[in-house]
Amino acid sequence: MARIRGTTRLVGLLGWPVAHSRSPQMHNAAFAAMGLDWAYVPLPVRPEDLEDAIRGLRALGFAGANVTVPHKTAVIPLLDEISPLARAVGAVNTLRAVEGRWVGENTDVEGFRRALQEIGLSVQGQTVAIIGAGGAARAVLAALALEGVGEVFLLHRSLDRAHRMLETLEASFPAAGLRLPPVHPIHLEDPLPEGIVALIHTTPVGMAPDVEACLWPPDRPFPWGLQAVIDLIYEPPRTRLMALAEVAGIPAYNGLGMLLHQGALAFTLWTGQEAPLETMRAALQELDSS
Ligand SMILES: NC(=O)c1ccc[n+]([C@@H]2O[C@H](COP(=O)([O-])OP(=O)(O)OC[C@H]3O[C@@H](n4cnc5c(N)ncnc54)[C@H](OP(=O)(O)O)[C@@H]3O)[C@@H](O)[C@H]2O)c1
Incomplete structure (x- = not known):
């Protein structure tokens, strides 16, 4: 469990619904393992509230966010910049704040690619x-x-x-x-x-x-x-x-490999540090056995 302090940097997951998501456990385990004063929170946002939510993230000084169903395309016009890959795919799954500008990225593409390579x-x-x-x-x-x-x-x-x-x-x-x-x-x-x-x-x-x-x-x-x-x-x-x-x-594989790798790439975009992949994998697998 992340220890929240006055200095803690926040990221979170925008989606509707988000209660099922494994990303908070995965990212908070990674922040703890790296000794980073960061926390990842679920942010359930109805489709009609997405614009307000993005304005809220800016106002609250969030460092970034993940975006999931149903907002991956709708979020594009609300951002300051979109990476060429996210624009090509027409979907953003990761946001990061860069000197006050909100940039949309897509780590699902490389996440799936790495999962494929891993198998x-x-x-x-x-x-x-x-x-x-x-x-x-x-x-x-x-x-x-x-x-x-x-x-x-x-x-x-x-x-x-x-x-x-x-x-x-x-x-x-x-x-x-x-x-x-x-x-x-x-x-x-x-x-x-x-x-x-x-x-x-x-x-x-x-x-x-x-x-x-x-x-x-x-x-x-x-x-x-x-x-x-x-x-x-x-x-x-x-x-x-x-x-x-x-x-x-x-042989059959589920989506945990893609989830892990897209998350690891988002972690690096936010923190500038290499993600602790095995800690994140263990956090995802722990949820299966709990
Ligand atoms: N493992 C990961 O990291 C990861 C990453 C991204 C997504 N996902 C998973 O991938 C799934 C899809 O996500 P998405 O973002 O692509 O959603 P999406 O944009 O809503 O697309 C869903 C697709 O599924 C089709 N579909 C839905 N219900 C169907 C049905 N009953 N019969 C036939 N086709 C049906 C839709 O067809 P229409 O176009 O006709 O509506 C559409 O082509 C979700 O389960 C999501 O959790 C996993």
Whole structure:
């Protein structure tokens, strides 16, 4: 538990809701391990109050914040500066105050990339499938582009929406030096070709409390040659999709790796210090066993 003093620097999490978040435990454990006089607090903010909340952070002298659902895009026009990567993805998940100016960054992209590297999966020149086309899918697509992915199948319930997302990214990626790989939007139920190395689920379906929900029917076979199923959900730590993959003999990973690495990158942006990764990982895992 952080000891709050008159000198304590504050950061927090803007979202609605935020009660489920593991970020306060992760960051407060990191501040304590590094002996930093900092604290991380949950900041539940309704969508209609976001502008007031950002003004409040400025007035209260916060050093920065994380931003989560549903504010990652809505926060952009309220800031003084947006990093090229956050602008390319159209989503901000980290804010930092730099000499009174509020800068929006995106650490989800590099966070997912590091999580991918950590599980030892190379996607360079390979084919990958993504389920969903929201903010997390855009970050995953940027990370895959940085990793040199060959091509991507984008499974979505609305082909129109998937095409619209791709048009936006085609226009926004080059400004951040990103090359959009060939992406094929298909319906959720459409068959997937063989040779896909990773299936990445980026929708909230299956997240607590609806833990039985799953967009992958139990009798649908996974594509031949699949090496990993990655679910960005971490609550529950083993989703129904992950369980189906494991039954089929395919290694499955939850979203804790991405959460850890995006958090570590935010920690460094705020404090200028390298994050104590293993302390943060242990704090996240402790919550699973408590
Ligand atoms: N592990 C991490 O660090 C991390 C980081 C970021 C996000 N996440 C997780 O990723 C998930 C998505 O976040 P997000 O920011 O991308 O949300 P988002 O921008 O709201 O996008 C959600 C996507 O899921 C689709 N979707 C929602 N309900 C669906 C359903 N019943 N059937 C089919 N598709 C459905 C949406 O489709 P429509 O476009 O048709 O609405 C949209 O494409 C959340 O569970 C979040 O917690 C995890």
